[in-house]
Amino acid sequence: MTTTSPVLQPESGTVTSPAGARAxxxxxxxxxxxxxxxxxxxxxxxxxxxxxxxxxxxxxxxxxxxxxxxxxxxxxxxxxxxxxxxxxxxxxxxxxxxxxxxxxxxxxxxxxxxxxxxxxxxxxxxxxxxxxxxxxxxxxxxxxxxxxxxxxxxxxxxxxxxxxxxxxxxxxxxxxxxxxxxxxxxxxxxxxxxxxxxxxxxxxxxxxxxxxxxxxxxxxxxxxxxxxxxxxxxxxxxxxxxxxxxxxxxxxxxxxxxxxxxxxxxxxxxxxxxxxxxxxxEFPARPLWAETADLLVPIGLHHDLADAMRQCVRAAVQMLVDRGMHPAHAYAYLSAAGDFAISQVVDQVTGVHGKIRKSDLAELLLPTSGL
The missing domain is CATH 2.60.120.580 (Acetamidase/Formamidase-like domains)
Structure with a gap:
């Protein structure tokens, strides 16, 4: 996170790309x-x-x-x-x-x-x-x-x-x-x-x-x-x-x-x-998902929080299967090492997101797209 001044009004401040050129x-x-x-x-x-x-x-x-x-x-x-x-x-x-x-x-x-x-x-x-x-x-x-x-x-x-x-x-x-x-x-x-x-x-x-x-x-x-x-x-x-x-x-x-x-x-x-x-x-069909430098983040969304959790777990299993794991082993790994958090419960459709450490998957195959 960076900050430049207490207030960034429209058109104020510097607007640059990572390479330093104006974005x-x-x-x-x-x-x-x-x-x-x-x-x-x-x-x-x-x-x-x-x-x-x-x-x-x-x-x-x-x-x-x-x-x-x-x-x-x-x-x-x-x-x-x-x-x-x-x-x-x-x-x-x-x-x-x-x-x-x-x-x-x-x-x-x-x-x-x-x-x-x-x-x-x-x-x-x-x-x-x-x-x-x-x-x-x-x-x-x-x-x-x-x-x-x-x-x-x-x-x-x-x-x-x-x-x-x-x-x-x-x-x-x-x-x-x-x-x-x-x-x-x-x-x-x-x-x-x-x-x-x-x-x-x-x-x-x-x-x-x-x-x-x-x-x-x-x-x-x-x-x-x-x-x-x-x-x-x-x-x-x-x-x-x-x-x-x-x-x-x-x-x-x-x-x-x-x-x-x-x-x-x-x-x-x-x-x-x-x-x-x-x-x-170039990439298998999958619902929306996210990632950070350290985590893969499957996302489940449903009006019922329990169904949102189930969606998220299914997405997490598929994410691991795409990378070379057997489904039963992926399910077991998630129970032993995956984390699941409630994103929000206030937006009519509730959300659950998973957290899978990329470092745990070092020996797995990567998807062909590189995502």
């Missing part, structure tokens, strides 16, 4: 975002790139701009002690100018669509997170509308009001940057926790004529909220429409597995993503 840049403005919906087959791209290209993308957090927070980030955050100079201009512009119906749409702002030339349905789009920059030093955790893991217990007392708790990014000369949250309303005492920025939403357009709601994840990716997708991680998503029409959004500074309160530390990021295309004929 393409996609801001989060009314013409380049959707609010509460994800791209579909009929959408036109905000930008077109070649496979293998790195693109710098600004994202805007929905927290602080939603209707139940006043749809005015200047008023919302200055009321909580954030100077007006620290408010992102693009967040205010999105709140003022982008259509959003809270009764029908999801909350998330996504930047895109991004057309990747030559991507065909059935191909794999690999989205690698090369860099993430904090665009500010504050964000919000919210619980609202009786949602979350304990909808009958929170908000407390059955209140219909949204509970939005301001978090800050602080610097300690020993621990570096970390998140900070008060232990109670008005308290000067805080709990502190590590930062692990990632994009909760990454994916491709769906092969239908209507934009899906941004909340439930699916085969297209979307709001998967897998907190392992930090810098260096890759999400592999089967392409559904020509050009893929990819997008990113729902930025987090930190999230615990489960995301139990409904949101985590929601705050805006500037991401640099590389988009690679693997032809369908």
């Amino acid at each position: 393409g840049y996609l801001p989060a403005m009314p013409r380049t975002v959707l609010w509460g919906r994800l791209p579909c087959a009929t959408d036109q791209p905000a930008v077109t790139i070649d496979p293998g290209t790195s693109l710098v993308i600004d994202t805007v957090s929905h927290e602080g701009i939603l209707e139940d927070q006043g749809r005015d980030p200047y008023a919302f955050f200055t009321h909580r002690g954030i100077p007006a100079s620290q408010i992102l201009r693009d967040a205010a512009t999105v709140a003022a100018e982008v259509d959003h119906d809270p009764s029908a749409d999801g909350p998330h702002v996504v930047t895109g669509p991004i057309e990747v030339r030559g991507a065909r349905p059935g191909d794999i789009l690999s989205m690698t997170v090369e860099d993430l920059q904090l665009r500010c030093r504050y964000g919000v955790v919210s619980n609202r509308h009786g949602r979350g893991a304990l909808p009958d217990e929170f908000p407390l007392g059955g209140s219909a009001e949204t509970v939005s708790i301001l978090c800050r990014v602080e610097h300690d000369h020993r621990a570096g940057l970390h998140g900070s949250m008060p232990v109670a309303p008005g308290s000067a005492r805080n709990v502190r926790f590590p930062l692990a920025p990632f994009l909760g939403t990454m994916g491709v357009a769906v092969a239908q004529r209507h934009r899906p709601n941004s909340v439930p994840p699916g085969a297209h990716g979307g709001n998967i909220d897998v907190a392992l997708l930090t810098r260096g991680a890759t999400l592999h998503v089967p392409v559904q429409v020509p050009g893929a029409l990819a997008y990113v959004g729902d930025p987090h500074f930190a999230q615990g597995d489960g995301e139990v309160a409904l949101t985590a530390f929601e705050a805006p990021l500037r991401a640099r993503i590389r988009f690679d295309v693997v032809p369908a004929e």
Whole structure:
């Protein structure tokens, strides 16, 4: 993780590729975002790139701009002690100018669509997170509308009001940057926790004529909220429409597995993503999955958490079989050495992701694609 300044306004800061050359840049403005919906087959791209290209993308957090927070980030955050100079201009512009119906749409702002030339349905789009920059030093955790893991217990007392708790990014000369949250309303005492920025939403357009709601994840990716997708991680998503029409959004500074309160530390990021295309004929068909430098990460998604777990285990077994293991031995290995975590339980479709150490598989065959 790198940071350059307390605030990264649109067009500010340096925008470079890994080789140091200036990279393409996609801001989060009314013409380049959707609010509460994800791209579909009929959408036109905000930008077109070649496979293998790195693109710098600004994202805007929905927290602080939603209707139940006043749809005015200047008023919302200055009321909580954030100077007006620290408010992102693009967040205010999105709140003022982008259509959003809270009764029908999801909350998330996504930047895109991004057309990747030559991507065909059935191909794999690999989205690698090369860099993430904090665009500010504050964000919000919210619980609202009786949602979350304990909808009958929170908000407390059955209140219909949204509970939005301001978090800050602080610097300690020993621990570096970390998140900070008060232990109670008005308290000067805080709990502190590590930062692990990632994009909760990454994916491709769906092969239908209507934009899906941004909340439930699916085969297209979307709001998967897998907190392992930090810098260096890759999400592999089967392409559904020509050009893929990819997008990113729902930025987090930190999230615990489960995301139990409904949101985590929601705050805006500037991401640099590389988009690679693997032809369908070079790789066996498989649902979306991810990887880090050290882990293979199968993903299971289902309305029922137990079924999400079963999907994830099946995907993990197949991943090992593709690499040369016998199915029964793959199943046994996962029981002895694989880890499975709840990604989130708050997005209508729940998620489970597995963690398989690549170092354990050193003697296995690799898939022909190299993924």
